[in-house]
Amino acid sequence: MKKGSRATVPEHIETPNETSEPRRKYDPEETKRNILEVATQEFSSMGLTGARVDAIAERTNTTKRMLYYYFGSKEGLYEAVLEKVYGDIRALEQDLKVSDMSPIDGLRSLVEFTFDYHDKHRDFVRLVTIENIHGARYIEQVKTFKNRNATVIHTIEDLLARGVASGDFREDIDAIDLHLLISSMCFHRIANRHTFGTAFGRDPSHSRLRARHRAMIVDATLRFVKK
Amino acid sequence: MKKGSRATVPEHIETPNETSEPRRKYDPEETKRNILEVATQEFSSMGLTGARVDAIAERTNTTKRMLYYYFGSKEGLYEAVLEKVYGDIRALEQDLKVSDMSPIDGLRSLVEFTFDYHDKHRDFVRLVTIENIHGARYIEQVKTFKNRNATVIHTIEDLLARGVASGDFREDIDAIDLHLLISSMCFHRIANRHTFGTAFGRDPSHSRLRARHRAMIVDATLRFVKK
Amino acid sequence: MKKGSRATVPEHIETPNETSEPRRKYDPEETKRNILEVATQEFSSMGLTGARVDAIAERTNTTKRMLYYYFGSKEGLYEAVLEKVYGDIRALEQDLKVSDMSPIDGLRSLVEFTFDYHDKHRDFVRLVTIENIHGARYIEQVKTFKNRNATVIHTIEDLLARGVASGDFREDIDAIDLHLLISSMCFHRIANRHTFGTAFGRDPSHSRLRARHRAMIVDATLRFVKK
Amino acid sequence: MKKGSRATVPEHIETPNETSEPRRKYDPEETKRNILEVATQEFSSMGLTGARVDAIAERTNTTKRMLYYYFGSKEGLYEAVLEKVYGDIRALEQDLKVSDMSPIDGLRSLVEFTFDYHDKHRDFVRLVTIENIHGARYIEQVKTFKNRNATVIHTIEDLLARGVASGDFREDIDAIDLHLLISSMCFHRIANRHTFGTAFGRDPSHSRLRARHRAMIVDATLRFVKK
DNA sequence: AATGAATGAGGCTTCATTCAT
DNA sequence: GATGAATGAAGCCTCATTCAT
Numbered sequence: 001m002k003k004g005s006r007a008t009v010p011e012h013i014e015t016p017n018e019t020s021e022p023r024r025k026y027d028p029e030e031t032k033r034n035i036l037e038v039a040t041q042e043f044s045s046m047g048l049t050g051a052r053v054d055a056i057a058e059r060t061n062t063t064k065r066m067l068y069y070y071f072g073s074k075e076g077l078y079e080a081v082l083e084k085v086y087g088d089i090r091a092l093e094q095d096l097k098v099s100d101m102s103p104i105d106g107l108r109s110l111v112e113f114t115f116d117y118h119d120k121h122r123d124f125v126r127l128v129t130i131e132n133i134h135g136a137r138y139i140e141q142v143k144t145f146k147n148r149n150a151t152v153i154h155t156i157e158d159l160l161a162r163g164v165a166s167g168d169f170r171e172d173i174d175a176i177d178l179h180l181l182i183s184s185m186c187f188h189r190i191a192n193r194h195t196f197g198t199a200f201g202r203d204p205s206h207s208r209l210r211a212r213h214r215a216m217i218v219d220a221t222l223r224f225v226k227k
Numbered sequence: 228m229k230k231g232s233r234a235t236v237p238e239h240i241e242t243p244n245e246t247s248e249p250r251r252k253y254d255p256e257e258t259k260r261n262i263l264e265v266a267t268q269e270f271s272s273m274g275l276t277g278a279r280v281d282a283i284a285e286r287t288n289t290t291k292r293m294l295y296y297y298f299g300s301k302e303g304l305y306e307a308v309l310e311k312v313y314g315d316i317r318a319l320e321q322d323l324k325v326s327d328m329s330p331i332d333g334l335r336s337l338v339e340f341t342f343d344y345h346d347k348h349r350d351f352v353r354l355v356t357i358e359n360i361h362g363a364r365y366i367e368q369v370k371t372f373k374n375r376n377a378t379v380i381h382t383i384e385d386l387l388a389r390g391v392a393s394g395d396f397r398e399d400i401d402a403i404d405l406h407l408l409i410s411s412m413c414f415h416r417i418a419n420r421h422t423f424g425t426a427f428g429r430d431p432s433h434s435r436l437r438a439r440h441r442a443m444i445v446d447a448t449l450r451f452v453k454k
Numbered sequence: 455m456k457k458g459s460r461a462t463v464p465e466h467i468e469t470p471n472e473t474s475e476p477r478r479k480y481d482p483e484e485t486k487r488n489i490l491e492v493a494t495q496e497f498s499s500m501g502l503t504g505a506r507v508d509a510i511a512e513r514t515n516t517t518k519r520m521l522y523y524y525f526g527s528k529e530g531l532y533e534a535v536l537e538k539v540y541g542d543i544r545a546l547e548q549d550l551k552v553s554d555m556s557p558i559d560g561l562r563s564l565v566e567f568t569f570d571y572h573d574k575h576r577d578f579v580r581l582v583t584i585e586n587i588h589g590a591r592y593i594e595q596v597k598t599f600k601n602r603n604a605t606v607i608h609t610i611e612d613l614l615a616r617g618v619a620s621g622d623f624r625e626d627i628d629a630i631d632l633h634l635l636i637s638s639m640c641f642h643r644i645a646n647r648h649t650f651g652t653a654f655g656r657d658p659s660h661s662r663l664r665a666r667h668r669a670m671i672v673d674a675t676l677r678f679v680k681k
Numbered sequence: 682m683k684k685g686s687r688a689t690v691p692e693h694i695e696t697p698n699e700t701s702e703p704r705r706k707y708d709p710e711e712t713k714r715n716i717l718e719v720a721t722q723e724f725s726s727m728g729l730t731g732a733r734v735d736a737i738a739e740r741t742n743t744t745k746r747m748l749y750y751y752f753g754s755k756e757g758l759y760e761a762v763l764e765k766v767y768g769d770i771r772a773l774e775q776d777l778k779v780s781d782m783s784p785i786d787g788l789r790s791l792v793e794f795t796f797d798y799h800d801k802h803r804d805f806v807r808l809v810t811i812e813n814i815h816g817a818r819y820i821e822q823v824k825t826f827k828n829r830n831a832t833v834i835h836t837i838e839d840l841l842a843r844g845v846a847s848g849d850f851r852e853d854i855d856a857i858d859l860h861l862l863i864s865s866m867c868f869h870r871i872a873n874r875h876t877f878g879t880a881f882g883r884d885p886s887h888s889r890l891r892a893r894h895r896a897m898i899v900d901a902t903l904r905f906v907k908k
Numbered sequence: 909a910a911t912g913a914a915t916g917a918g919g920c921t922t923c924a925t926t927c928a929t
Numbered sequence: 930g931a932t933g934a935a936t937g938a939a940g941c942c943t944c945a946t947t948c949a950t
Contacts (some may be wrong), residue, residue, distance in 0.1 A: 028934070041381050047360055050276035053920060065936050068921065129356055129421055133274050136421030149426035176427050178445060183423075189407060192446035194363030195355055199376035216404060220332070224447040256910080279946060291946090292911055303946065482930080501814050503731035507924060518925090519932055527923065582876055583810055587728055590875030603880035623848035630881050631897060637877075643861060646868065648817030649809055653830035654857050670858060674905040709913070734941060746915050749942065 032070050034061050040081050043125040047130050048138075075138065082131060083142045085124050088118055090148040098155060103163030107225065109181055110155065111218045112200050118186040119210060125190045152179060160225075169225050181224065185217045259297050261288050267308050271350040274357050275305055275365075302365065309358060310369045312351050316344055317375040325382060330390030334452065336420050337382065338445045340408055345413040346437060352417045379406060387452075408451065412444045484522050488515050494535050498577040501584050502532055502592075529550045529592065536585060539578050543571055544602040552609060557617030561679065565636055565672045572640040573664060577585065579644045606633060614679075623679050635678065639671045713751050715742050721762045725804040728811050729759050729819075756819065763812060764823045766805050770798055779836060784844030790908065791836065792863055792899045798841040801868040801892060806871045833860055841906075850906050862905065866898045 038059045042051045053074050057064035071077035096113050098106035118125055131139050138147055156175040163169030189196075189204040197203040204213065265286045269278045280301050284291035298304040323340050325333035345352055358366050366372055383402040390396030416423075416431040424430035431440065507528050507680045511518035525531040550567050552560035572579055585593050593599055594621045610629040617623030643650075643658040651657035658667065719740045723732045734755050738745035750879055752758035777794050779787035799806055812820050837856040844850030860900035870877075870885040885894065 031934090047274055047276055049274060052918095054918090063936065064920095065922095066934090069935070074920065126360065128419060129360060132419045132421045133277075133353065133357065133360075136425045139422055140425055146426065146428075153427065176429055177440070179427075180416060180431055180445060181335060181441075181443070182422065183419075185408060187419065188411035188415050191418075192355060192359045192410075194359045195366055196407065196410075198363045198367055199373065200380065200406075201255045201373075202403055204407055213404070213407075216408070220408060220447060222453040223450040254928075279943090281943090290911060291910095295946070486687070501728055503728055504814075506922090508831045508922090515933065520930095522925070523931075578812065582873060584814060586875045587807065587810060587814075590879045592711060593876055594879055598880075600880065607881065630883055631894070633881075633893075634870060634877065634885055635866060635875075635897070635901060638865045639862060641873065642865035642869050646809060646813045648813045649820055650861065650864075652817045652821055653827065654834065654860075655827075656857055658861055667858070667861075670862070674862060674901060676870075677904040678901040712913090733939090744915065745942090747913090750914070755941065772935090 005096060021094055029069075031062055031066060035067060035070065036080060036084055039067075039077050040085060040127075043078055043130070044126040045144070048075075051078075070119065079138050079141050082127060082139050083144060085121075085127055085150065086142070086145060089149060090126060093116065093152055095153070097206070099158060103159050103166055103168050103227075104222065106159045107119070107163070107221065108218050111186075111221050112214065114182055114186045115214050115217055118190050119205065122190055122205075125187060128187075129191050150183070163225065170227055173225060178225070179222075182217070184219055185220065186221050189213060245280055255297075255398055258289055258293060262294055262304070263307060263311060265348055267312065267354075268302050270305055270357065271353040275302075275361055278305075281321065306365050306368055309354060309366055310371065312317075312348075312354055312364070313369070313375065314370060316348070317378060318352060319344065326385060328391055330386050330395050331449065333386045334390070335445055337386070338413075338448050339441065341409055341413045342441050345393050345417050346432065347401065349417055349432075352414060355414075356418050390452065395454065397454055400452060405448075405452070409444070412447065416440060456678060458618055482524075485516055486518060489521055489524065489531070491537060493531050494539065494577055494581075497535050497584065498580040501657070502529075502588055502601050505532075533592050533595055536581060536593050537598065539575075540593070540596070540602065541601060543575070543578060544605060546571065551593075553612060555619055557613050557618050557622050558676065560613045561617070562672050563677065564613070565675050566668065567639075568636055568640045569668050569671055573659065576644055576659075579641060582641075583645050591640065622681065624681055627679060632675075636671070636675055639674065643667060709751075712743055712747060716748060716751065716758070716759060717765055720748075720758050720868055721766060721808075724759055724762050724811065729756075729815060730761075732745040758820050759821050762806060763820050764825060764896065766802075766808055767820070767823070767826060768829065770802070770805060771832060773798065774833055774836070780839060784840050784847055785903065785907075787840045788844070788902065790900050791840070792867075792902050793895065795863055795867045796895050796898055798869050799844050803871055803886075806868060809868070843874050844906065849908065851908050854906060859902075859906070862900055863898070866901065868893060 035056070039051075039056050042056045042059075046052070050202075051074070053064060053067060056077075057067060060066075067074075067077055071080055093113070096109065098109050101109060153175050156179055160169060160173055160175055160178070164171050193205040195204055202209075233373075240446075262283070266278075266283050269283045273279070273282075278301070280294065282289060283304075284294055287294070294304060298307055324338065325336050326424050328336060380402050383406055387396060387400055387402055387405070420430055420432040430435075458461050489510070493505075493510050496510045496513075500506070500509075505528070507518060507521065510531075511521055514521070521531060525534055546567075550563065552563050555563060610633055614623060614627055614629055614632070618625050647657055649657040656663075716737070718734075720737050723737045723740075727733070727736075734748060737758075738748055741747075748755075748758055752761055758883055776789060778793070779790050782790060806879060834856050841850060841854055841859070843854055845852050874884055874886040883890075883907070
């Protein structure tokens with residue numbers, strides 16, 4: 001990470017022709033958002049200890065000082081990143097209305113969603129990994145965290161109950177265990193793709209394998225749950 | 228800072244007449260082994276960037292200088308730790324002679340072994356995780372690494388082939404994919420137990436759940452593989 | 455950091471019909487007084503360098519910006535504090551009319567007043583101490599300072615002259631020296647009570663010792679002055 | 682305090698013709714001593730908060746890094762300074778053998794010693810003052826501190842007891858109180874000389890006044906103690 | 909083979925202050 | 930008159946590493 005290399009933040013995010021007004025100089029929300037975005041990249045690629053506050057500041061529209069102004073400390077910023085990133089996945093999970101589907105279709109959808117999300121949001125996967133190295137010490141500070149997670153479990157419980165009622169699913173499946181199982185399969189292939197790739201000469205996250213793995217995980221899940 | 232606190236393992240306590248060899252004051256192999264052991268703890272609990280050379284040295288029988296003497300650098304020491312730790316699991320896998328068992332029993336044994344190993348060797352799990360955060364940059368330096376891994380795949384290929392022949396197993400299963408699946412389930416519950424525990428109020432690695440999860444993973448694997 | 459904690463004194467609590475004047479939303483004098491009060495605490499407890507502008511602002515009814523608005527700088531605020539605090543003691547000394555008393559009674563009163571004032575106004579004592587650490591650089595800027603102090607000396611000179619005339623006091627006593635002596639005894643026990651307390655296990659400013667020390671200092675002064 | 686001004690440490694301290702050996706490059710004790718000396722100046726002139734670690738390092742034979750190597754932190758260094766400086770005065774007090782003198786002569790000697798010491802060691806006076814601003818928080822960490830101080834009190838108790846026995850001294854004098862009184866008079870004229878000088882146009886520590894004040898304080902003490 | 913002492917470079921954070929409205 | 934947002938400069942400290950014996 002050379003000092004002067006300042007990797008450019010992709011400019012295409014700016015919505016070009018929205019208005020012709022000059023960009024306001026003071027825009028706290030925008031500033032915070034910008035910092036958070038850059039920090040997400042840095043923390044997820046370098047880890048909490050490896051991340052450099054200077055490196056984050058350099059790729060930001062503001063100065064290092066503002067990091068502290070808004071987030072108080074490196075750790076405070078890291079927590080904000082965690083909060084945002086965990087919030088994103090849980091918010092999407094809620095949008096995924098599986099209660100309208102048959103148990104089997106609903107479960108398939110949930111697995112596919114989980115697969116796709118991990119496949120696409122590698123930052124998230126890395127951050128979870130990093131947080132676990134730190135014993136989840138920081139996520140515990142994030143107040144919104146625990147409540148949010150309850151939702152997935154409710155969704156799964158609902159699917160299981162309906163599947164049992166319809167005679168499709170086994171009766172002895174615990175929702176949290178099932179969630180763990182699905183997460184495992186979706187998470188591991190992304191999180192540990194590097195050592196896996198080195199060991200077996202095959203990057204498990206490679207796009208060529210994506211469809212096959214997606215089908216495999218759906219299949220494994222359904223076979224596990226079905227009567 | 229606690230300068231003088233250096234938790235020393237007592238300086239050798241004079242084992243006088245153990246052997247008739249002149250007691251060597253310095254034992255290079257023992258010193259290296261000692262360093263490696265301490266370093267494994269430090270790296271696995273703190274990560275590569277988070278680990279502190281000073282912290283390692285302090286818990287060692289020798290001084291920081293020796294650490295450089297034998298391993299050249301922090302990264303050199305980290306690589307040595309990786310090599311040792313990866314060597315251990317693969318060595319054990321080879322001992323597990325599944326070729327004498329039926330395909331189903333063999334596969335069950337392999338899964339159980341994998342489960343137990345991850346459950347017991349959390350340092351290993353953490354180090355793999357850490358190495359992935361660094362893009363497997365260091366494991367690539369470890370020469371013996373790739374060869375060792377080929378063995379598991381051979382074992383699985385053999386099991387699958389025999390299972391297909393006996394009509395127990397499906398024909399369309401890829402050995403590496405299956406290995407990935409098994410690893411996922413055994414790895415994730417240990418690696419990410421902290422965030423999982425915080426999120427769902429249930430530590431998935433807790434001993435109370437071990438037997439249930441072990442059975443679950445065996446079950447899921449066999450259901451996936453069976454015809 | 456505790457961003458949002460700013461211990462606010464409640465915002466004014468709507469004293470509706472107190473007067474018929476249109477209630478002013480902003481009261482510059484009140485604001486200044488409030489700032490000064492908080493600043494006195496902060497400077498006297500933390501020193502000039504140790505005091506934090508942010509800390510002062512937080513405990514104020516206004517914002518940090520106002521502090522600069524009214525006092526220009528941290529040093530300007532410090533000077534304002536000094537001026538206020540020195541003004542208070544000299545004003546009181548003038549009230550103490552010792553010219554009506556006998557030389558001995560008058561001197562006793564002066565000593566007791568000095569003792570009580572230092573005993574009660576520890577902020578003052580600390581600020582004098584602090585100002586001396588900075589070589590009295592700031593008090594020199596306070597214009598009213600020098601004139602005010604002349605008064606005590608006049609009081610003492612008057613007492614001494616009358617005491618000499620009455621045959622009660624020695625002739626060779628210098629008013630400024632005597633003032634220094636009295637100040638020393640009253641000041642030190644407050645200013646250095648912490649190290650003294652730690653050293654000898656006895657806080658010299660403790661209320662249990664107050665009467666004894668007060669009598670002792672009066673006694674020592676009178677014995678020194680008497681023929 | 683301009684950055685590049687590096688005030689030279691007086692070189693005359695070096696004992697010139699002691700030996701002709703080249704100065705050893707590694708001399709931990711000398712290095713520590715050197716740091717401590719410079720730090721004493723900086724802390725005593727700037728206060729704990731006002732002192733700059735960089736400023737200390739610059740006037741040292743070593744680098745800033747060594748400050749931390751030997752003293753751990755700015756506060757650790759400050760404590761070491763306190764320890765040294767308090768140790769010095771108490772050590773000298775012990776050398777002053779007043780037990781061979783008459784009670785009056787002994788007490789005079791003690792007062793004169795105390796006077797001279799404060800008059801000469803302004804760094805000490807300033808540091809005590811500074812430490813009191815910090816509530817004696819740091820001196821409390823210094824283990825050797827409390828024991829050392831007991832000695833002065835023993836000396837005074839001995840003098841008082843002998844003076845009472847000989848009929849020279851009053852019976853109702855407490856040793857710690859007397860110590861406080863003497864300290865007050867010797868300390869204040871140095872510690873607060875700046876504000877005093879500004880207030881009364883007379884620096885109480887000026888050499889022209891020294892003899893007079895010395896006599897005055899001896900006189901005041903003896904008059905206080907005598908029957 | 910072993911080691912106590914030393915260190916340059918860079919890390920995180922905080923300071924008093926000013927900008928732009 | 931009043932203010933939320935922003936900041937350059939400097940502060941303390943820690944890192945992995947090497948020097949000299």
